Amino acid sequence: MITYNWDFSIIFNYKEAILKGTLITIEIAFLSIILGTILGLILCFLKISKNPFFKYPSSIFIEIFRDLPLLVLLIWLFYAIPPLFGINISAFYTSIIAFSLNLGAFSAEIFRAGVNSISKGQTEASLSLGLTKFQTMKDIIFPQARRIIIPPLTGRYIETIKLTSLASIIAVDELLHVGGIIISLSYRPLEVYTAVAVLYLAIIMPLTFFLRRFERRK
Amino acid sequence: MNQVLNVKKLVKDYENALVLRDINLKVNKGQVISIIGPSGSGKTTLLRCVGMVENFESGEVVFDEKEIVKNNTEEKVREKVRNKIGLVFQDFHLWPHKTVLENVSYALINVKKDSKKEAIKKSKVMLKKVGLLDKSDDYPDSLSGGQKQRVAIARTLVMEPKIILFDEITSALDPELVGGILKIIKRLAKEGMTMIIVTHHMRFASEVSDSIIFLDKGRIIEQNTPQKLFSNPKEKRTKEFLSTIVDKKQEINVYEGYEDFQAYHIGLLKRVKSGCVGYVMGAVGDRWFECMGESYKEYEKLLKEKKIIWKWVSYKIEGFEKDVSKSLKDQLKVSLIPKKFATPSNFNIWEDTIILQTFGETPAIIEIRNKHLVQGYLNYFNLLWDFGNKINKNLY
Numbered sequence: 001m002i003t004y005n006w007d008f009s010i011i012f013n014y015k016e017a018i019l020k021g022t023l024i025t026i027e028i029a030f031l032s033i034i035l036g037t038i039l040g041l042i043l044c045f046l047k048i049s050k051n052p053f054f055k056y057p058s059s060i061f062i063e064i065f066r067d068l069p070l071l072v073l074l075i076w077l078f079y080a081i082p083p084l085f086g087i088n089i090s091a092f093y094t095s096i097i098a099f100s101l102n103l104g105a106f107s108a109e110i111f112r113a114g115v116n117s118i119s120k121g122q123t124e125a126s127l128s129l130g131l132t133k134f135q136t137m138k139d140i141i142f143p144q145a146r147r148i149i150i151p152p153l154t155g156r157y158i159e160t161i162k163l164t165s166l167a168s169i170i171a172v173d174e175l176l177h178v179g180g181i182i183i184s185l186s187y188r189p190l191e192v193y194t195a196v197a198v199l200y201l202a203i204i205m206p207l208t209f210f211l212r213r214f215e216r217r218k
Numbered sequence: 219m220n221q222v223l224n225v226k227k228l229v230k231d232y233e234n235a236l237v238l239r240d241i242n243l244k245v246n247k248g249q250v251i252s253i254i255g256p257s258g259s260g261k262t263t264l265l266r267c268v269g270m271v272e273n274f275e276s277g278e279v280v281f282d283e284k285e286i287v288k289n290n291t292e293e294k295v296r297e298k299v300r301n302k303i304g305l306v307f308q309d310f311h312l313w314p315h316k317t318v319l320e321n322v323s324y325a326l327i328n329v330k331k332d333s334k335k336e337a338i339k340k341s342k343v344m345l346k347k348v349g350l351l352d353k354s355d356d357y358p359d360s361l362s363g364g365q366k367q368r369v370a371i372a373r374t375l376v377m378e379p380k381i382i383l384f385d386e387i388t389s390a391l392d393p394e395l396v397g398g399i400l401k402i403i404k405r406l407a408k409e410g411m412t413m414i415i416v417t418h419h420m421r422f423a424s425e426v427s428d429s430i431i432f433l434d435k436g437r438i439i440e441q442n443t444p445q446k447l448f449s450n451p452k453e454k455r456t457k458e459f460l461s462t463i464v465d466k467k468q469e470i471n472v473y474e475g476y477e478d479f480q481a482y483h484i485g486l487l488k489r490v491k492s493g494c495v496g497y498v499m500g501a502v503g504d505r506w507f508e509c510m511g512e513s514y515k516e517y518e519k520l521l522k523e524k525k526i527i528w529k530w531v532s533y534k535i536e537g538f539e540k541d542v543s544k545s546l547k548d549q550l551k552v553s554l555i556p557k558k559f560a561t562p563s564n565f566n567i568w569e570d571t572i573i574l575q576t577f578g579e580t581p582a583i584i585e586i587r588n589k590h591l592v593q594g595y596l597n598y599f600n601l602l603w604d605f606g607n608k609i610n611k612n613l614y
Contacts, residue, residue, distance in 0.1 A: 129304075129374070139324070
């Protein structure tokens with residue numbers, strides 16, 4: 001049996017780098033969730049619209065970004081954005097765009113399923129009283145759809161946080177990538193990866209706990 | 219005359235089947251129009267097109283002689299028109315996440331822009347009107363079907379629409395709850411509300427409406443007053459439809475209180491054929507006239523208009539004979555047994571209906587519709603009639 005001398009003191013030597021990596025992971029996750037949710041809402045409304053000019057393009061958009069493997073999307077964007085759009089953006093923003101597109105496509109379907117689960121009569125009753133479509137959506141449909149939307153949506157949020165680790169592939173200085181750099185300096189992969197895993201859990205577990213409570217609330 | 223609604227050449231097309239073809243319909247202020255017809259005839263679709271929750275392929279709906287809605291009319295105009303048209307649905311469609319009071323007051327606050335205080339005040343008045351003020355803070359899920367429908371009606375009424383469309387609003391209710399809802403509509407009709415009603419209750423339709431439309435396969439086959447349409451339909455298809463309905467008819471209904479009592483008798487006269495005979499068995503001088511109150515004038519007018527006669531087998535109560543016989547000169551009577559007391563009840567046979575009525579503290583009517591029962595009791599009545607003629611020549 002191989003004896004291994006654990007030495008976690010190494011982690012503390014790099015604590016600033018690790019902290020920064022953790023913060024970047026949180027930043028990417030937070031921004032992607034915000035942007036992805038907004039995108040999802042927009043896509044959802046476009047898709048449920050009766051106008052074919054909105055409906056079909058958004059359906060195709062959703063389908064593409066749901067089906068495309070996220071890792072492939074991420075790498076492709078990393079190489080494709082500069083020549084396609086003529087702009088240089090950092091890997092950090094590239095990763096946020098990729099995660100937002102992915103979350104946007106998935107959450108659009110979650111929103112749509114929620115809205116569709118509310119009977120058409122609810123909308124009709126509201127419209128027949130002279131309410132606008134926007135008021136109907138905001139005050140009648142969404143509050144009711146919320147209960148159906150929230151569980152899968154929070155699941156998707158957690159998933160997005162986990163997937164931010166993919167950004168290490170395009171050298172975003174998030175937690176996993178920082179871990180890799182530390183290993184190349186310290187040659188202590190086991191300690192470093194253990195610490196990285198614990199930190200991911202530390203971010204996600206409280207959030208999961210909190211969201212569960214939120215789901216249960218009516 | 220103020221025309222609230224004018225539907226011109228409306229055509230509705232579902233995929234490739236024509237659901238409504240060339241519908242023309244005018245509704246004046248204060249008019250009550252009922253739409254009847256077999257299921258799948260397009261009644262509900264017509265109502266939904268007029269209520270602007272469904273679009274149509276061609277034709278137009280003119281509201282209040284000025285606002286015109288066509289197939290391509292923009293949403294802004296539709297919103298404005300919808301605001302003035304009330305629509306009450308078969309399945310209520312109350313908002314389950316809002317309390318009863320919030321359901322009723324929401325549109326006042328958000329469409330009419332009333333202050334919250336004002337809206338709540340108005341809503342409470344309306345809830346009181348439909349008898350549900352004590353349920354204000356409950357959620358719709360805790361209400362019975364009849365209560366839900368009453369809240370839905372209150373929610374529509376509180377917006378003060380110029381016309382209300384009722385779409386089979388009793389079809390999802392248990393039979394014992396139907397009466398209460400129909401009563402509310404009758405009251406609205408009395409108050410002069412303009413309404414279009416899609417219903418399966420033929421008797422209700424005939425009592426409440428000024429005009430009845432028979433719709434079949436998306437076309438208006440016939441439109442006429444209830445008396446004419448029910449007693450003398452012109453079109454073959456109307457006849458067929460009405461005969462299927464009449465055959466199925468076997469109902470027992472109870473009406474209580476002065477208001478219902480009077481409305482029932484007036485409605486009964488409107489419903490029956492001209493020149494028909496009402497068979498009455500009871501006491502001369504019971505409280506019937508008293509119970510009819512002011513509406514007896516209307517009743518008597520209808521009797522004369524439709525040349526309806528009462529054939530009356532009765533026992534007499536001393537002291538009443540003269541007064542009553544004066545006003546009922548032209549009606550046939552056979553007096554059977556002199557009696558000192560007035561039993562506050564009698565029974566009538568009208569066409570396919572037997573009614574048992576009492577004139578106590580609260581007058582009440584039990585209506586039974588059954589052909590066989592009518593036939594049986596009619597035999598019984600005729601026997602008594604003949605018997606009475608034999609033993610008592612003293613007709614008065």
